[in-house]
Amino acid sequence: MTTPLAFVHAPPVQRVVFGAGSLERLPAELEGMGLRRVLVLSTPGQRALGERVLAEIGAQGAGLHAEARMHVPVALAEAATARAAERGADAVLAVGGGSAIGLGKAVALSSGLPVVALPTTYSGSENTTIWGLTRDGAKSTGRDARVLPRLVVYDPLLTLDLPPGVSAVSGLNAIAHAVEVLYAPDGTPVTALMAEEGIRALAAALPRILAAPRDPAARAEALMGAWLCGTVLGQATMGLHHKLCHALGGGFDLPHAETHAVILPHAAAFNAPAAPEAMARIARALGAPDAAGGLWTLARRLGVPSSLAALGLRAADLPRAVALATASPYANPRPVTEAGVAALLARALHGEPPV
Ligand code: NAD
Numbered sequence: 486m487t488t489p490l491a492f493v494h495a496p497p498v499q500r501v502v503f504g505a506g507s508l509e510r511l512p513a514e515l516e517g518m519g520l521r522r523v524l525v526l527s528t529p530g531q532r533a534l535g536e537r538v539l540a541e542i543g544a545q546g547a548g549l550h551a552e553a554r555m556h557v558p559v560a561l562a563e564a565a566t567a568r569a570a571e572r573g574a575d576a577v578l579a580v581g582g583g584s585a586i587g588l589g590k591a592v593a594l595s596s597g598l599p600v601v602a603l604p605t606t607y608s609g610s611e612n613t614t615i616w617g618l619t620r621d622g623a624k625s626t627g628r629d630a631r632v633l634p635r636l637v638v639y640d641p642l643l644t645l646d647l648p649p650g651v652s653a654v655s656g657l658n659a660i661a662h663a664v665e666v667l668y669a670p671d672g673t674p675v676t677a678l679m680a681e682e683g684i685r686a687l688a689a690a691l692p693r694i695l696a697a698p699r700d701p702a703a704r705a706e707a708l709m710g711a712w713l714c715g716t717v718l719g720q721a722t723m724g725l726h727h728k729l730c731h732a733l734g735g736g737f738d739l740p741h742a743e744t745h746a747v748i749l750p751h752a753a754a755f756n757a758p759a760a761p762e763a764m765a766r767i768a769r770a771l772g773a774p775d776a777a778g779g780l781w782t783l784a785r786r787l788g789v790p791s792s793l794a795a796l797g798l799r800a801a802d803l804p805r806a807v808a809l810a811t812a813s814p815y816a817n818p819r820p821v822t823e824a825g826v827a828a829l830l831a832r833a834l835h836g837e838p839p840v
Contacts, residue, residue, distance in 0.1 A: 624731075695788070747793055810826050
């Protein structure tokens with residue numbers, strides 16, 4: 486993308502509190518927003534973290550609802566909304582990754598309650614107005630200003646136990662947002678700066694996290710990078726990469742962050758000829774000679790899965806995957822063709838390097 490000569494920059498209003506130990510600031514932050522009865526949401530796996538947050542906010546808490554699941558099944562969203570009403574909650578507070586935050590957004594969508602987020606992965610969902618709901622195996626998504634968390638508290642100390650493997654794929658998921666922002670039709674000079682710095686921070690921090698998962702400085706740098714990447718995700722239109730991951734996740738139930746990690750170098754290679762400025766920025770952020778090669782090398786260094794086959798996709802699934810990913814037109818710097826997507830997915834299926 487060439488730097489746009491005309492643009493609209495309209496960042497949504499969101500209060501962000503960042504820093505080691507910032508969990509302790511939560512009661513004062515809630516009070517500042519006039520919130521008195523907050524229902525804490527988490528996945529069952531992060532129940533202990535939810536309890537810790539509930540203990541921290543004391544009388545401001547309306548209980549813990551530890552029922553969040555990946556991709557927000559409608560029945561779970563309805564149950565959480567009912568629980569919030571039953572407890573007289575005036576907000577929901579999602580602690581954890583995109584699954585918990587997604588549940589918070591679903592409650593906001595149906596009830597209008599404000600969302601507060603304490604993110605502990607790098608998904609970036611906390612910075613977007615995008616919601617998702619799954620009904621009978623089909624995921625629908627949309628944008629609604631009501632679901633954007635009004636307050637996001639980033640405490641890197643809450644991420645020290647995020648397993649290194651999850652950190653790696655989640656970090657590559659975040660980098661994918663920034664990569665696509667750099668060639669988005671509605672990117673701005675500001676989103677480009679944030680995207681490049683987000684990639685740089687995550688690419689620097691993730692190898693350090695793999696070497697020392699409880700290093701607070703590396704965790705802080707990664708979380709800061711995730712904030713930048715998530716923020717620009719919320720402000721620009723995604724292209725081929727996100728479309729492919731959505732098709733593979735929705736159509737074949739492949740795991741979200743892992744799928745991003747596998748597809749990203751291939752999507753960058755596909756778009757490279759049509760987006761030289763974006764690729765130059767990505768390469769610079771990675772300290773690599775070229776963007777796609779740099780993303781591939783980073784992913785191998787982080788030890789994430791290299792093939793869609795390793796995630797459960799079969800060669801026989803490819804035609805349907807191509808059909809899903811090309812069913813409707815969308816913005817992308819290089820025209821998306823069935824043949825182009827088929828070749829890309831075939832390489833990704835077998836874990837071949839990007840070309
Ligand atoms: P997730 O929330 O399921 O978390 C991934 C894993 O990390 C889980 O196993 C969880 O138990 C673990 N984990 C989380 N916090 C932890 C902690 N503090 N310590 C130890 N382990 C911890 O998944 P995710 O990758 O964060 O998010 C994926 C979901 O978010 C998908 O449903 C995706 O569609 C959605 N998403 C939405 C948006 C959006 O803008 N709406 C953006 C990105 C992702």
